[in-house]
Every structure is written in C-alpha cells, then in structure tokens.
Amino acid sequence: MNQEQNSGSRRSGVARFAALAGIVGAAVLVALLMFGGDSTYRVKAVFENGGQLVKGNQVRVGGRPVGIIESIELNDRALAEVELTVEGDLAPLHQGTTATIRASSLSGIANRYVSLDPGPNDAPEIAEGGVLLADATSAPVDVDQLFNTFDEKTRVGLQLFIQGQATQYDGRSAEAKRSLQYLSPALSATSRLTRELVVDDEVFERFVTDTSKVVGAIAERRGDLSSLVSNANTAAAAIGDESAALSDTLGLLPGTLRKANTTFVNLRAALDDVDLLVAESKPATRDLAPFFGRLRPLVEDARPTIRDLRTLIRTAGPNNDLIELTSKLPRLQSLTSEVFPRAIRTFDRSQEFVDTLRQYTPDLVGTVTKLGQVTSFYDANGHYARVQPVFSPFEYDESSGELRRTADGARIDAFEQGQSERCPGSAVQAPPDGSAPFVVEDCDPDAVPPGG
Numbered sequence: 001m002n003q004e005q006n007s008g009s010r011r012s013g014v015a016r017f018a019a020l021a022g023i024v025g026a027a028v029l030v031a032l033l034m035f036g037g038d039s040t041y042r043v044k045a046v047f048e049n050g051g052q053l054v055k056g057n058q059v060r061v062g063g064r065p066v067g068i069i070e071s072i073e074l075n076d077r078a079l080a081e082v083e084l085t086v087e088g089d090l091a092p093l094h095q096g097t098t099a100t101i102r103a104s105s106l107s108g109i110a111n112r113y114v115s116l117d118p119g120p121n122d123a124p125e126i127a128e129g130g131v132l133l134a135d136a137t138s139a140p141v142d143v144d145q146l147f148n149t150f151d152e153k154t155r156v157g158l159q160l161f162i163q164g165q166a167t168q169y170d171g172r173s174a175e176a177k178r179s180l181q182y183l184s185p186a187l188s189a190t191s192r193l194t195r196e197l198v199v200d201d202e203v204f205e206r207f208v209t210d211t212s213k214v215v216g217a218i219a220e221r222r223g224d225l226s227s228l229v230s231n232a233n234t235a236a237a238a239i240g241d242e243s244a245a246l247s248d249t250l251g252l253l254p255g256t257l258r259k260a261n262t263t264f265v266n267l268r269a270a271l272d273d274v275d276l277l278v279a280e281s282k283p284a285t286r287d288l289a290p291f292f293g294r295l296r297p298l299v300e301d302a303r304p305t306i307r308d309l310r311t312l313i314r315t316a317g318p319n320n321d322l323i324e325l326t327s328k329l330p331r332l333q334s335l336t337s338e339v340f341p342r343a344i345r346t347f348d349r350s351q352e353f354v355d356t357l358r359q360y361t362p363d364l365v366g367t368v369t370k371l372g373q374v375t376s377f378y379d380a381n382g383h384y385a386r387v388q389p390v391f392s393p394f395e396y397d398e399s400s401g402e403l404r405r406t407a408d409g410a411r412i413d414a415f416e417q418g419q420s421e422r423c424p425g426s427a428v429q430a431p432p433d434g435s436a437p438f439v440v441e442d443c444d445p446d447a448v449p450p451g452g
Contacts, residue, residue, distance in 0.1 A: 040067075040085045040086075040087055040091075041085065041086045041087070041091030041092055041093075041128060042070070042083060042084065042085050042086075042128060042129055043083075043084055043086065043092075043093060043126055043128075043129070043130050043131070043132065044081055044082065044083050044084070044129070044130070044131045044132065045081075045082050045084060045099040045114065045131070045132040045136075045137050046075065046079050046080070046081055046082075046131060046132065046133055046134045046137060047079065047080045047082060047099075047101060047134065047137045047138075047139045048079060048080070048134060048137075048139050049080055049139045050072055050080040050082070050101075050139075051080075051101035051112055051139040051140050051142075052112050052142070053069060053072055053080075053082060053101060053112050053114070054069070054072070054112075055069055055070065055071060055072060056068055056069060057069045057112055057113050057114065058113040058114075059084050059085065059086060059113065059114045059116060060113050060114070060115050060116070061090060061115070061116045061117075061118060066086055066087060066088055066090055066116070067084055067085040067086045067087050068084075068085055069082055069083070069084060069114065070083040070084070070085055071083045079134060080139075082114065084099075084114060084116075086116070090116075090118060092125045092126055092127070092128070093116070093118055093119065093125070093126045093130075094118065094119040094120060094121060094122075094123040094124065094125055094126065095119050095123040095124045095125075095126060096119025096120055096123050097116060097117065097118050097119040097126065097132060097136065098116070098117045098119075098132070098136045098137065098138075099114050099115070099116055099117075099132050099136065099137045099138075100114070100115045100117070100137070100138045101113075101114055101115075101137075101138070101139050101140050102114075102115050102140070103140065112140075359424035359425070359438050359440065360424045360425070362424070362425040362427070362428050362436045363424065363425060363426075363427040363428065365428075366427055366428040367427075393405065393406055394406055421442070421443060421444040421447045422437075422443060422444070422447045422448070423437035423438060423439050423440060423443035423444065423445050423447070424436075424437060424438040424440060424443070425437040425438045426443075426445070426447060426448050
C-alpha cells in the first residue's frame with residue numbers, strides 16, 4: 001500500500017515538473033520572439049539637404065509605412081546622412097532603389113517622410129548598413145529656397161502683388177465665391193485645349209520654340225515693357241477716376257452695338273462690290289511693286305521733312321504749333337465772318353482792274369530786271385541813270401532854237417503820241433514763243449520802244 005502511494009507520488013511529481021518545464025519553455029520561446037535578436041534592416045541615404053526631416057519620421061513604400069528614420073547627421077561632405085530602418089518582406093533593398101523626401105501636406109513643418117522606390121529583385125542586394133548615395137536620392141525645394149533666388153526688387157514686387165491681391169478681394173468674398181464656381185469648367189476647357197495642342201507634337205514644338213523667341217525679344221525690351229506697364233497702370237487709374245463716365249458709356253454701348261450690327265450687315269453687301277473693284281484693279285497692282293521701289297528713295301528723303309512737320313504740328317509750349325492754331329480758328333471765323341464778305345465784294349469789283357494789270361506783268365517785271373542796266377553808267381560822281389522826262393513843261397522851238405513853255409493842256413500830248421497805243425508786253429523784247437506783246441483791243445503791236 002505504501003509502495004503504491006509512493007509510486008503515485010513520484011508519477012505526480014514528474015507530471016508537475018514536466019508541466020512546469022513546458023511553461024518555462026513556452027515563456028522562453030515567447031521572450032525570444034518578443035525580445036530576441038535585432039532583425040530590423042538598416043540602410044543609410046545621403047541627401048543634399050535634410051528637407052526638414054526629424055527623427056521618427058516614417059519611411060514609406062507606395063504610401064505604406066515600412067520603417068522609421070533613426071538618425072540624421074552631417075557627413076564629411078556637409079551632406080545629410082539619414083539612417084533608415086526597413087521592416088518586413090521588403091528587406092533587404094536591392095541596387096537601383098531611390099529615396100525621395102516628400103511632404104504629407106502643405107501645412108506644417110515636421111510632416112515629411114522618406115518615400116522609397118525599391119530596385120528590381122534580380123539586382124544585387126544592398127548589405128545591412130549600406131548607403132544610398134546622393135545620385136539615388138532627391139530632396140524637395142522649399143518655398144524659402146525659391147524666394148532666396150529672387151533679388152530685392154523682385155521680392156518687393158512680389159510683396160506688392162500679394163498685397164494688391166488682398167486689396168482686390170477685400171470685402172468681395174461673395175463675388176470671389178461666385179467666380180470660383182466657373183473654375184472647374186474653365187479647367188476642363190483648358191484640359192481639352194491642352195489635349196488638342198499636343199495632338200501634333202511637331203507643330204506644338206514649333207509653337208513653343210517660336211514663343212521662346214518672342215519671349216526673348218520681349219525680354220530684350222524689358223525697359224519699354226516696364227514703361228508700358230507703368231503707363232497702363234496710369235491709364236487704368238485715370239479710367240477708374242472716371243468711373244461715372246465709364247458707366248454711362250457702357251450704358252450706351254448696347255445701342256451702339258445694335259447700330260454697328262446694322263452697319264456691318266450693310267457692309268457685307270458693300271464688300272461684294274469691293275470684290276469687283278479689287279478684281280478689276282489686280283492688273284494695275286502689278287505695276288505697284290516697281291512704283292514702290294522707286295518711291296522708297298523719296299520716302300527716305302522725306303523723313304527729315306516729316307520730322308520737321310511733326311514738330312510744326314505739335315511743339316512743347318503754348319501758342320507755337322498748328323494744333324493750337326487750329327483751336328483758335330473758330331474764334332478767327334467769328335471775327336472774319338463779316339470782314340471776308342466785304343473783302344470778297346471788293347475783290348469782285350477790282351477784278352477788271354486786276355485783269356488789265358495782269359496783262360502788263362512782262363512790263364512790270366522788265367522794269368525790275370532792267371533797273372540794273374538803267375543805273376549801270378558810271379562817272380567821277382558814281383553811278384547815274386539816264387532819265388527822259390515824258391511830261392516835260394517845255395518844248396523845243398526849232399525855228400528859234402529856244403525852249404518855250406508848254407501849255408498846261410498839251411503836256412500829256414507827248415506821252416499820248418506813240419505811248420497809249422502800245423500793247424501789253426511791248427516794253428520788253430519779244431520772247432521766242434510770241435507770247436508778248438499781248439494784243440488787246442485798241443493797241444498797235446508795232447508800237448514798241450526805241451530799240452525794241
């Protein structure tokens with residue numbers, strides 16, 4: 001009996017020991033699983049800058065967290081050396097893996113993470129503690145870095161632009177909200193336009209190239225462009241000061257457009273007639289090219305004249321150009337509205353006298369041109385002129401050889417004899433074309449001065 005009891009006691013003790021050993025073994029296994037050797041895969045990535053990373057930021061692949069950032073240090077080349085841990089089936093990484101610092105959102109500072117793009121599985125593995133060099137990594141460009149590239153004038157201009165935007169939307173939030181309703185359709189239309197632009201790559205490339213040349217040409221004239229913007233700003237301010245007049249003008253615009261529509265409809269018929277005119281004038285236009293070629297030297301020579309004419313039309317200062325003269329013409333018209341009619345009547349009455357005097361133009365011109373010959377004689381007293389009196393108060397008596405006084409009524413007889421019968425133009429030598437003397441009524445074309 002005692003032996004059976006002892007045997008049962010021994011079997012019970014062995015069972016308890018086996019159970020205890022099993023519990024201890026399970027605890028050791030759990031401890032090894034939980035606190036066993038470090039199986040985390042570590043690798044370093046070298047970035048040009050830390051990109052605002054901090055210790056503890058996530059490491060992601062395809063947006064899924066696969067590890068964390070353990071440390072961030074500077075290496076001997078002043079580059080950011082970031083130690084990463086990668087867990088799970090992604091470890092170890094393979095050659096060709098790239099790392100990029102990204103931001104979770106636009107707001108915040110410590111919201112960055114490292115995004116891994118694993119290399120192909122058939123590429124060599126990157127050993128524990130390996131390094132992704134700077135050519136396999138990329139860091140973000142912060143807004144501050146962008147602003148640091150601006151010079152002082154550009155930064156001031158950007159500040160004024162932002163302040164102007166704030167002023168523009170101040171108190172107009174409702175209007176801005178309504179305008180944003182059209183943003184989505186505008187973007188959709190822009191997307192369709194962009195797709196149409198890139199349908200023909202060659203044409204689009206040529207468009208971009210030509211646009212680059214245009215922008216380059218504009219950049220060369222940036223001084224003029226700056227003046228244009230400044231003048232446009234002044235013009236816009238002046239328009240803003242006349243907002244009431246602008247409002248009235250816009251009120252009249254619909255009626256003007258309706259009348260313009262009618263005009264354009266009528267113009268369509270007129271253009272049909274113009275087509276006929278153009279068709280008929282095409283043969284004549286062939287001669288325009290050589291005509292314009294000969295006209296070019298004239299235009300070149302006319303440039304100084306046009307420049308002087310521009311100065312004549314408008315000159316700085318008051319009362320010294322044609323524009324100001326034209327502005328005074330209405331007042332001149334009011335002053336001359338009574339004088340000119342009287343002057344016209346006077347001219348009408350003197351027309352007969354002018355017509356008669358005009359016939360003697362050769363005689364008058366001959367008097368001026370021959371004046372030098374009349375006074376060309378020279379003696380000890382200087383120049384002298386030969387003068388023959390026509391209205392002489394004396395006459396020569398051949399019988400007595402004496403001068404006797406001419407009667408008052410007979411003094412004109414000497415002039416009338418052979419003088420009053422001369423035709424206009426007979427006082428000068430007859431020109432080869434026979435235009436003088438001019439034969440009129442009661443004149444003798446053979447009555448000419450001595451030597452004529």
